[in-house]
Amino acid sequence: MNVTIWNENRHEKKNPKVEEIYPTGIHGAIADFLQEEGFNTQTATLDEAEHGLTEEVLDNTDVLVWWGHLAHEEVTEDVAEKVKQRVLDGMGLVVLHSAHFSKVFKKLMGTGCDLKWREADEKERLWVVDPSHPITEGLGQYIELEKEEMYGEHFDIPAPDQLVFVSWFEGGEVFRSGATFTRGRGKIFYFRPGHETYPTYHNKEIQQVIKNGVKWAKNTNTSKHKYGNAKPLEEIKNK
Template sequence: MKPTIRVTIWNEYRHETTKPNVQELYPQGMHGAIAAGLIGDFAIRTATLEEPEHGLSEVVLAETDVLIWWGHVAHKEVSDAIVDRVASRVLQGMGLIALHSSHYAKVFRKLMGTSCSLLYRDEGEKERLWVTAPSHPIAEGIPPYFELAHEEMYGEFFDIPSPDEVVFTSWFEGGNVFRSGCCFHRGQGKIFYFRPGHELYPTYHDTNVLRVISNAVRWAAPVQREPLRFGKSVPALEPIRAMYK
């Protein structure tokens, strides 16, 4: 039997406490909606920006297999020390799922090494997400495409390193397209960026969106293996007959 995947859902939790229309959509916060909607045998905890250490202590991260991250207006308020802590855990094997505006999260940009900039427009237009990697486990149970009636538009060019795989590609009513489901590997960790999730729309109540995130949790969960080793002092596996000097 596979062990239960331990998931931490991190949310800056600002819009839900300051905007009545967002609070109405997500009375328990977007982190609460995601936690309630995940499909699978997960052990779920949540964390928010205002908690001590942003709720991401060394103990919490050590007990996290996959970290889901949602941020927007408070990226600069996230401590650099916590960013380094999270990035280190990803390199050690913890999965990271960055949602929507988390393309600008400090930790995502640190792990990507690029600006992660893009075009955007918020007019509540229709988004159609096409599955462009149909054999990928994150696409399991998802139809060839699904639609969100209203979303914020993100458009190319998206300044990220070339993804290992693009699982979803979006088309928007205004004509733009976007790589909306991108997979990356960093060290022993796996990262999935998933575009939908503007706070003004009920995206995290959508069945397909929640299934994608659930699938991504299973995909990003750590592989059980020895930690990576680096450095000079490595014993030889075979006898060394002579050394050139």
């Protein structure tokens, strides 16, 4: 499976704390544990030509993992539309943390994708609410993170096809933290944790969820359909 990890790679350059936690970038950390799982990984970042997402890269990507925060508006409309179309054509998409506000996710959801948030070093408990879902394979009843950024409802997204995780935060809020969607032939998994100043992507349970999400999002050679004017399959006998 070919997996591309996209990250705007701005926090790592601006904030020494983020650089200390993720010396090879958030994209590098995610690529490392996905590669350990046996995936063929590559990375792409905002400041590369075409943001690293050329036609060739996208055509050879089974699942795209997306992390962004500071520079959503710097992603060109052309690239965002190309990614959207690839998802509709069958590429899987795993959307992490603040990428809920990315152009790609908002285009695919058709809503504002806004939410409440707070940075207060508070505990997060992610409850598994669909233990039958393959994304929860290898997990217990919940994942507990000592410190994370709070995201709270209402989360302005369409009703998910399947809700996999619901978070509770120490300050009292709850949030739909793991949700799946289908668009065209593509499968999408949104997963909330991953604020840049916390070592969330070094957590083994979080890594397990992302590994499972990538496996789930891969298209399994589903049928392709032709649209538009169609010739009849059988002879039409006009009376």
